[in-house]
Amino acid sequence: MITVPAKRTYRLAEVSANIIDQCVAQGVPFARDYGGLLDNRSFGGVQVSRTFYARGQTGQQLLLGAYSALMRQVGKGAVQMYDRHEMLDVVVVDGKARGIIARNLITGEIERHGAHAVLLCTGGYGNVFFLSTNAMGSNVTAAWKAHKRGAYFGNPCYTQIHPTCIPVSGTHQSKLTLMSESLRNDGRIWVPKNIEDAKAIREGKKKGSDIAEGDRDYYLERRYPAFGNLVPRDVASRAAKERCDAGFGVNKTGEAVYLDFSAAIERYGKLEANVKKIENPSKEKIIELGRAVVSEKYGNLFDMYENIVGENPYDHAMKIYPAVHYTMGGLWVDYNLQTTVPGLFCLGEANFSDHGANRLGASALMQGLADGYFVIPYTVGDYLADDIRTGPIDTKRPEFDAAEKEQKDRINHFLNNKGTKPVDDFHRRLGKVMWDKCGMARNAQGLQEAITEIRQIREEFYRDVRVPGKNSEFNQELEKAGRVADFLELGELMCMDALNRNESCGGHFREEYAETDGPQQGEAKRDDANYAYVAAWEWTGDAGKANLHKEALVFDEVKLTQRSYK
């Protein structure tokens, strides 16, 4: 027997081989070697060079490729774009998704759109943490409203925390910037061995470069000799947290570790000197040559870092800290990417499929592109075949009336509320609870507290939020209010899911469930006997009362074993 999740992942492995060819054909400028062939490099979680790339912005280039393919259809008139529109609800008629309610973000008009099928490709919900690497506009509203209309939410607590981000600098922080994972190919991650050194660095009395080689703790290389700095993201992130919690952090806030290129600079410098036939090069010459190589590879990232932090990363080791990056959880979908509401499909990061509890580098876009290019054209057609005689969907039906009224009432509540605090205030508070208690490490007590705190924030939000302006205008505070209202419900479900899963797996690390001895001491301890399932939650009218459905994970070909990066 093969279960749906396994079949879906098998399919992804099969079709994904075509993605690079597809993108090349679309004009995505992947890196080429001197022979003109596609170049590869290494990435977190693997020991071979297997990733196709476009300098430090592969994701962006794949996105632009998809955008150009979309605009081609727009030009032909096959697709009509509604930019600056936000979907606020799904309309379900006789058990099938039959349209959406949307708000025109410029005029405020609430629109009804009828449809034979609805596809949500609305991205991840990492912004429930307030601070994440996601764009400011990323949110859960579409998926959450679908959930409230009957779509199950799969594994909501599975969040990916990316190890190489620029640390938080202050309370004004609005988002976190990712430093490309490719940096871990050449950068070495360390903190001081002696806690006094770490303290001196935090107080500004010492610099990283003052710490002698022997006094540095390259903790990933120490703990994971086989993978070193290239362990998967969750492992690297937790290891950084472990060191910083133990008091070895290297910036003012104590939440940063070094990502150091000095060894790479020296290594490349020596190679360059050989290539250039420079005999007995001086140390300065080696560094000069090495910097040029590093700059060629990562120059734009180094510039970006310097811009944000105000420190030159060639002279001083970079400081990094983990940040929320991707959500593996999302709407539950079947093999056809259909949710539990017939006619409602979900693609890309918004669904829960394929990545389990832990996504590996470079695979998000692979999944998103496979879903959109290679899977949905077939599965949605299959669904529509039965609806061929349905005719246009009547948007004057009572279901549309009701859904529209609900949205208008909510908007009016926000605008008429005589509150005192801006939306961000509540969002920031929610984010802090999520990060502290449902972030890189979780425990039962913290999660229970988090649930209580989130309920309090939610109650206060509806009572005390202030949303200025009118509906009939470009009103960014109003947009945010609706999104934060949904995050405030989702956050509770995430904590419930994390609390329910009494094991550690991938991005979900429960402090009570770690290996206590043996070679894997301190690592995640799964409980396959009891938790080898997808948790699919059903909305029952209240965020705290979701119903759990279990979809078993069955493995025929491979045996479940413990991950080891030692």
Add this chain to the structure above:
Amino acid sequence: MGNMKLNLKIWRQAGPNDKGQMKDYPVSNVSEDMSFLEMLDVLNDDIVRKGDDPIAFDHDCREGICGSCSLFINGEAHGPGKGITTCQLHMRRFKDGDTIHVEPWRAQAFPVIKDLATNRSAFDRIQAAGGFVSINTSGNLVDGNAVPIPKDDADKAFDAATCIGCGACVATCPNGSAMLFTAAKVSQLSLLPQGKPERKRRALAMVEQMDKEGFGNCSNTGACEIECPKNISLEHIARLNREYLAATVTKE
């Protein structure tokens, strides 16, 4: 919080038909670690608490990727500093006591939506006119390695592909021309073997759409290249001109 005090002069405009005007906003407690947009967040937070209307501005990724942030700061698109977008601009580039003028992109083809937010969908329409390779996303294609691409061409195409469609080039150009943007898109595809078969049609269609949208003519001032956050080179405009000329000459 930091302790820089600034005097902001910000463009306020209720909607596309409103006349609009500059208004003064003193801000204090600005830290040099803040990004320019975070400084505006802090100001907006204050405005909302006072019950006033916060300043509208576009932004999304806040890391120089999406091209939506678009502020004209002290007379420069994306403000001071080379090779950065507004969201990548940090307050350490300013001094305590500075007066800072903040305006939207001003171009006929980019009407103001509200305050500092402009409608730049004209760029989408230029892209839709020809900024693509006409293949379906079916996956039934030849191997990506079947046609080797000289590294130099791939690198040049990549340089052009880094354009994020922000519109700083248009806002900077005294004529409001969209040549740098259009040239970047045309160049990327015409440098790659996959884009070559359609190059004539593409150059003609994209330039035609650009003119239709009300963008001005390029008079080679070179201002766009200086303000482009992605350092898109004027070389691409030269390439577009060649593509366009070749296409017009050989048009049936």
